[in-house]
Amino acid sequence: MLLPAMSVMPLAMGPSHPAMHGIVRINLELDGEVVVDATVDIGFLHRGFEKMVERHTWNQGIVYTDRLNYVSAMMNNVGYCLAVEKLLDIELPPRGVYLRTIMSEVSRVIDHLTCIGAQVMETGAMTAFLYAMKAREYFYEIVEMCCGARITTNWTRVGGLCADAPGNFVEALRERIPLVREVNVELDKLITKNRIFIDRYRNVGCISKEDAIDFSFSGPLLRASGAPYDVRRDTPYLNYDEFDFEIPVGTRGDVYDRYLVRLFEMEQSLRIIEQALDKLPGGLVSVDDKRVTLPDKSDVYGNIEGLIDQFKLIMDGHGLQPEPGEVYHSTEVANGELGYYIVSVGADTPYKCRVRPPCFVLMAALPKMIIGQMVADVIPIFGSINMIGGELDR
């Protein structure tokens, strides 16, 4: 068998490659070191999220949302529950709303730290990666305090939370904010003005504002390209309209701007957490409605009404049954706009639960970002997208 003389060299990067976090394949065509063509193959982690949620009750679906963006699972929980609550037309007591906001921002910091840490590690900065992991650990302890788990949180319930935050929650979080902020400053000192990273990141993987909008970008990548779109400000949900925070916007849309936007956003998230902690009210975290919220275990085992309430929510064919209708609810997660489009036909399971994953659209635009760049630039560009396999392939 003779091979024809090739002017371009095909190279399959992935699906199992250390820099392809999770599993994805980029089929590159190289002319020397320059990428002349690229296609992206996804779906290696497809597990039928929508089909699974269609087979489970409204509350059971929350477990599956953990596995979407497993770095900041709490924000997925919150997004799903907000969509179902919009369908049910219920509103949370203030403490529940505040806790959801606080933990969303904690998760955002975790996600950005992971992204920055991994991105700089792939370009050679092991120290900065370890600093980021250290700071992430402080906040994972808070996540663990709230729900007992670190990654697969399953923290919210339709109409509230699985449990109130523990007694020392506020103090523990207040203690950790300066520690995380200190790490942010260290990261800033290590990377932002470091010649190595400026050379690697500046004018690499640029995407213009128009192209970013054409590809439906959202989150840090869209803002790095210069469009100040943030769901938290443009269509406020939870209680984001009560807080004072800024939305960092880049100018060039390259990897360096994306890094800076993420770094600034962490500071803004910390500011939101501080403001929310100052105002954190007391009271219930879940709606006081027996048709939505499970009763206390002491009631279930202690009296007949509690037992009936539990039965009515847990038994097949009972449980939550939202009115027929459909709802699209979008939230700003660390990667961009996470949308849930949920259809109910009045049954105890969702008829359809579509997730609009933020990194799906970013991966669709990846060939546009890497064509014409060097093959070594593929790694930082891909790192700046912050692709999460669980949410990309669902």
Place this chain on the structure above:
Amino acid sequence: MNSVELISALTTSLTYPDLLFIVDKDIAVVAIPASKVADLATELKTRPEFAFDMLTDLTAVDWLGKQTPRFEVVYHFYSTSHNHRLRVKAAVDEGQPVPSLTKLYSIANWFEREVWDLYGIKFARHPNLKRILLYEEFKGHPLRKDYPYDKRQPLEPETWPVRELQVQMEEGRKIHRP
């Protein structure tokens, strides 16, 4: 514009037959026959008073045994300049193609591939309508309501590289046969 104003502006300026406008849970909704989707999207994108420059989401719903036509393709548009949203629902029957929006929105390419992959709805004039999440050998479309939830279709790893190699070798022989 809020949803009510948006709907009234759309009602007065769009002149297609068979349009249905409502406001559903704070979002403006337009229902339209599938064949008109591309025309409607062009107007929504180009008219400055709407300026829907972002296709946020595209998916489908299978209404097997509940509604005819069977499928509903659901678009969510967003305007970054006006900060308003719109849902467009296009009813489509099995086998009937929907006009592709790839010319208007680049992201429609992947969204439409996903809908084709999971629901088997074809998009006319799509440049590359291939499966995206599943593999090419997959039979059926798993998010259809008549696809059994517990059906398994493993991809046998030993078949495809061997077959591909065989094809290559046969072709090689053909080419170099005197």
